[in-house]
Amino acid sequence: MSSADPVDHRKGPRRRGDALYEAIFAATLDELNAVGYTELKMERIANRARASKGSLYRRWPSRAELVVDAVHHCFPSHGEPPDTGSVREDLLGCLQKIANLLNSPSGEAIRGLMADTIRNPDLMEAVRIRFIDPGVGLFLEVLKRGAVRGEVRASALTPRFASLGPDLLRQHFMVHHSPIPERVLTEIVDEVVLPLVRAPRDHAEHPGRDPK
Amino acid sequence: MSSADPVDHRKGPRRRGDALYEAIFAATLDELNAVGYTELKMERIANRARASKGSLYRRWPSRAELVVDAVHHCFPSHGEPPDTGSVREDLLGCLQKIANLLNSPSGEAIRGLMADTIRNPDLMEAVRIRFIDPGVGLFLEVLKRGAVRGEVRASALTPRFASLGPDLLRQHFMVHHSPIPERVLTEIVDEVVLPLVRAPRDHAEHPGRDPK
Amino acid sequence: MSSADPVDHRKGPRRRGDALYEAIFAATLDELNAVGYTELKMERIANRARASKGSLYRRWPSRAELVVDAVHHCFPSHGEPPDTGSVREDLLGCLQKIANLLNSPSGEAIRGLMADTIRNPDLMEAVRIRFIDPGVGLFLEVLKRGAVRGEVRASALTPRFASLGPDLLRQHFMVHHSPIPERVLTEIVDEVVLPLVRAPRDHAEHPGRDPK
Amino acid sequence: MSSADPVDHRKGPRRRGDALYEAIFAATLDELNAVGYTELKMERIANRARASKGSLYRRWPSRAELVVDAVHHCFPSHGEPPDTGSVREDLLGCLQKIANLLNSPSGEAIRGLMADTIRNPDLMEAVRIRFIDPGVGLFLEVLKRGAVRGEVRASALTPRFASLGPDLLRQHFMVHHSPIPERVLTEIVDEVVLPLVRAPRDHAEHPGRDPK
DNA sequence: CTCTAAACGAGACGGTACGTCCAGTCTTCGG
DNA sequence: CCGAAGACTGGACGTACCGTCTCGTTTAGAG
16 A cells, blocks of 8 residues: 555666756757647656656756757857858848758747747847847848948948848748748848848949939 | 535526627736736636636637637727828838737737747637738738829839838837837838838839839 | 746645555545545545645545545454354444444445445455455354354354344445444344354253243 | 527427436436446436436436436336245245346446435435335235245244345345346345244244254 | 417536646655 | 656646526417
């Protein structure tokens, strides 16, 4: 009538430090991939990682923080912006990098994280720093190079215009389902970003303002 | 020796039809306002509405569907677009309407709903139809009127340009915290939407493309 | 805007093993005593024991199994049969022990269990082993001692005769309401059991009823 | 958003009076047979009978009362006691009648009813009158005829001895599973009832064993 | 035969309890 | 000491019935 099994199965060599982190991150990504963010459970992550819930909670106060770290660990950044010599091609390359991330299993995680960010400003900060700002940085770099070449007007080298592409792409991603079609990328570049940032061809300074 | 309260409180005339819907919607909005979407519980809604969980599940298969109906019921639409005679003022008015909705408690609900929409295309459809498309419709109407007045080029009367304002506003809303500052609205209008849709001042047709 | 009580009440030293079993058994008996078997609810037991439903279901697959364990834990057995030197007195003592159990709150539990036993042979087995067979064992022991003294014929030392008393007592218990009157016990002994098991009259030294 | 289907399918000729009673009784017995007393649900009975719950509750205040009526309606009584000219054969015949009832689906219902009778004395009364007393009456009649023939001592013509057989049979039924084996009937008659009620062979008064 | 009152079917209603699942904390033990 | 395992309290989930009720429809019987 008393409880439990007297035998205890705590066997093999214990993982510590990085090995444990790796296992937890891998399990988190696997679960994300399998059931998605909203169905992600600490319990299942722990089981899949063959770790204890205690080991998880000791490191991350909540599911969201764990996911941020796990996703960022596995997809650390967008790398260097492409440099083809053409602003248009560079912008398209940047969007494609971002789209690749969003189309991957991590994309759904990011989408799910967005919902949690509202109630948790710290989380929002983390998401922005790790997943949003790098994309904007990519665009800004591309625009700067375009300005050097004279393709982009100098007054467009602001976060506002640099974030335009990532914002519209992310917006599409939130409203529509994956994967993001190629056409969306080209439309964003050709119909919105380029017309706004392009240097006037002749002596005009503003693309929309009358050169007079 | 028997238990409990022998009195039975299922007395008063029971609510049916619209009266019950109203009570449930009100309770849902109250709870949303009190604890937010992610902490919203069917159980608490039922209790607050003095209804049974059965009455909720009989009507809505999930929390998300209930929230969509409740929010839409209480903030049915954006009404008519403003008509000031100036495209800029009209566009600002439209953005302000949308911002007002997003800044309200419903805004948080909508944000929370976004996370659920991924795993549920039907829900996404509902959110789009009820909360996103109406805003685009507002913009499109304003642009049409602007085109009639010659302020807006005819080729800008497409969903792409009409959705630009709502998309950017929504994106700001997702990434930053409420409330949305006035400055964001004016920047969206003056730096992005207007330059792209404005008719060329003289005989040029495209604002950004080569006039010849 | 956030909700609820930030304080968490899962503080005090948690009970495990026997301490928890004790608390659950006590709560079960309390509830049995308060509302009876048919109104017994797992939910109320859990609340009264300040345990979670999970802790209950982890141990017992159903209400019936829990009740069997709880009652048996608190009233483990009938103890030793009385030994007065007189078969009649011993038999009466045995019946009285059983009657005491049936008259207690446990009695009602046992009665309620009977209904569940039909659909669950394992439960029936448990009830028989824990509550019925011990009573028969008591009788058998008494009859054996009587046989040694010559009061009881050897051919009556079978389960059939040993179970006669408990059977009739239980039958009375099922059909009538508690408490079982003294008279029933004496009738069972004097009019049924004794006449059937008594050694033949002539040279027997029968202490019970002297026919002459 | 409002409710319900305007079309209403309450078509066919409605049953009233006996036809409805029959349907409800039949459905009750069917359900009893299918899932047993403890799993018997008013809702399921109503559905199976194609009747409304209101029609059930209008007639019976509780499940137990309905079951009593339903079982009694379908197995109204034990009929006349057998009359073979031999007390032993007659007693066996009586037990067999009772066993037949208990072995049928109704038997399980009766068993389930027993549990409810504790908390509801009126129900106990009904069960006793309809299912227990008739069996005792059978035995009493048989014993009377035996007394007329001289096989049974006159002092055994009491409810105590008449109820002995039914009591032991019922007890066996409660503790063991159906069906009741033939052997149980003969043992009850030959080892308990007959020895107690048989008229002394010569002039001895004692029912026990003939002293010589 | 018509009219009325009752009984009927259907099923919504406010509730309670179910048995499951998971969150986050705590305890125990092994390495 | 820290990791692993997992038991613990708590509470929401979505389902199933409870017994009551409202709603129209059908039927029986009175006039």
